[in-house]
Amino acid sequence: MTDTGTTASALPDALLRIRDLHVSYPGKGWRAPRTEVLNGVSLDIRPGETLGLVGESGSGKTTIGRAVLGLVPTRSGSITFDGERIDTAGPSRRRELSRDLQVVFQDPYTSLNPSLTIGDTLSEPLLGHGMGAREARGRVGDLLARVHLPSDAAGRLPREFSGGQRQRVAIARALALHPRLVICDEPVSALDLTTRRTVLELLLEIQEETGVAYLFVTHDLSVVRFMSHRVAVIKGGSLVETGDAHAVTTGPRHPYTRALMLSAPVADVTQQRRRRESAALLGRGTGAPAVNQG
Numbered sequence: 067m068t069d070t071g072t073t074a075s076a077l078p079d080a081l082l083r084i085r086d087l088h089v090s091y092p093g094k095g096w097r098a099p100r101t102e103v104l105n106g107v108s109l110d111i112r113p114g115e116t117l118g119l120v121g122e123s124g125s126g127k128t129t130i131g132r133a134v135l136g137l138v139p140t141r142s143g144s145i146t147f148d149g150e151r152i153d154t155a156g157p158s159r160r161r162e163l164s165r166d167l168q169v170v171f172q173d174p175y176t177s178l179n180p181s182l183t184i185g186d187t188l189s190e191p192l193l194g195h196g197m198g199a200r201e202a203r204g205r206v207g208d209l210l211a212r213v214h215l216p217s218d219a220a221g222r223l224p225r226e227f228s229g230g231q232r233q234r235v236a237i238a239r240a241l242a243l244h245p246r247l248v249i250c251d252e253p254v255s256a257l258d259l260t261t262r263r264t265v266l267e268l269l270l271e272i273q274e275e276t277g278v279a280y281l282f283v284t285h286d287l288s289v290v291r292f293m294s295h296r297v298a299v300i301k302g303g304s305l306v307e308t309g310d311a312h313a314v315t316t317g318p319r320h321p322y323t324r325a326l327m328l329s330a331p332v333a334d335v336t337q338q339r340r341r342r343e344s345a346a347l348l349g350r351g352t353g354a355p356a357v358n359q360g
Contacts (some may be wrong), residue, residue: 080110081279082134082247087143089129089303103129105303106143111247114273116280118294118311120287124305127283129262131249134281135169136160147247165195168240174232184235185220191242200219201207209238212275228353230261234268241272250282254289266292271317287327291315299323 073341074160077083089104090206104126111117121127132138134145145153152163172175178187210219214232224232233253240248250269255260266289272278282293290297299322307320318324332355 071129075108075110077303081113081115082281083109083144083146084109084130084134085144085146087130087133087145088141089126089133089138089142090159095167104133107300107303107305108143109298109305110310111279111281113246114277114279115296116273116282118282118284118290118297119300120284120290120297122285122326126283126301127300128251130300131169131281131283134247135167135249146277166246167249168243168245168247169249169251170233170240170253173256173258174229174236175224177236178223179230183221183223184215184227184280187224187235188220188242189241193337195243205242209242212241212272227255230265233261233265234340235256237265237268238270241276241278244276245278246332247279247281250280253282254282254283255286256262262289262300269293281315285326287295287315287323299326332344 078345085108086353087104087314088102088108090102090236093099093101103167107126108131109117109119109130118357119127119130129138131155133140134147136152140153144151147163147167150157155163162165166212175293182190185193185203188201188206188209189202193199197205206220207217210217213232215234215238217324219231219235220228227235253269254265257265270293273280282290284290291311297304297307297309297311297314299307299314301322305312307318307323319328
């Protein structure tokens with residue numbers, strides 16, 4: 067693995083520590099071999115830090131987040147949160163861990179229950195963890211204010227909001243229990259460019275106010291550069307480059323990372339075409355992506 071900065075093993079104060087993680091899925095058909103999705107991934111996240119995890123579609127980046135959340139079984143390796151190994155945690159412990167570990171999914175249109183008001187959506191995790199109804203209502207008001215939505219949003223349904231507003235609601239729900247780590251799984255890829263920046267700035271504002279850590283999963287190196295303290299680049303289930311965000315996104319060492327950077331969209335059409343042609347040439351013989359990161 068190419069390293070351009072601090073390695074995972076050099077972070078003794080890590081909040082999340084993943085070591086030699088392997089995940090595989092059963093093959094399709096009788097006697098089909100298992101498909102290896104993650105091959106010995108190791109990474110750390112410190113309290114209050116954003117680690118950007120970047121790779122093309124199918125690289126395994128989303129699987130890492132799902133493994134941390136206990137949504138996929140691991141074949142070997144370990145996941146430790148605040149000194150406690152959690153990859154072997156049972157269902158009851160997982161429910162308790164949801165207070166500290168939360169997620170914001172990619173699609174704001176499907177991540178909210180269309181039949182529940184925003185107030186009910188935000189109250190659900192609070193009531194489930196023993197908070198009284200009156201206290202929960204007050205907390206809902208605080209959450210709406212934190213994500214810059216009006217207080218009357220609590221009585222409205224998700225269909226009454228834009229995509230960016232729905233993602234704000236999803237962020238508010240993730241923050242409801244004061245988590246210490248939020249898995250952000252492509253949280254802005256379904257949004258237009260203007261709304262995307264607004265949501266990213268909101269996430270940074272929340273991090274500054276609360277000290278929450280993010281595992282920020284994306285295919286877009288420009289988003290990673292804006293959001294992250296450190297970056298880990300994944301290809302085919304293995305990390306190929308890690309380091310300081312500025313170093314990785316301005317002077318990547320691995321051909322795959324360079325191809326990802328060249329494939330990122332830019333406003334100028336001519337420059338975009340040249341970048342994509344360069345990415346395609348770079349990808350030949352290296353296994354790097356040509357253009358589309360999915």
